[in-house]
Amino acid sequence: xxxxxxxxxxxxxxxxxxxxxxxxxxxxxxxxxxxxxxxxxxxxxxxxxxxxxxxxxxxxxxxxxxxxxxxxxxxxxx
Numbered sequence: 001x002x003x004x005x006x007x008x009x010x011x012x013x014x015x016x017x018x019x020x021x022x023x024x025x026x027x028x029x030x031x032x033x034x035x036x037x038x039x040x041x042x043x044x045x046x047x048x049x050x051x052x053x054x055x056x057x058x059x060x061x062x063x064x065x066x067x068x069x070x071x072x073x074x075x076x077x078x
Contacts, residue, residue: 016028016031016032016035017031019031019034019035
């Protein structure tokens with residue numbers, strides 16, 4: 001675990017207190033970790049799961065049929 005001293009403004013401090021209280025956390029370090037994890041999930045590029053990569057490769061190998069219009073597609077599926 002890394003320890004560091006940070007300077008945050010009053011508004012950020014209030015937000016961390018809200019996150020801490022809302023999630024029943026023991027200290028602000030846990031609140032910061034939670035906020036960072038949520039940021040990672042929402043904003044950073046997620047790593048693809050191996051089963052999804054395998055599914056994509058199967059899709060890419062498949063045969064495709066092109067249609068000129070929605071009506072052509074509906075005729076083919078009915």
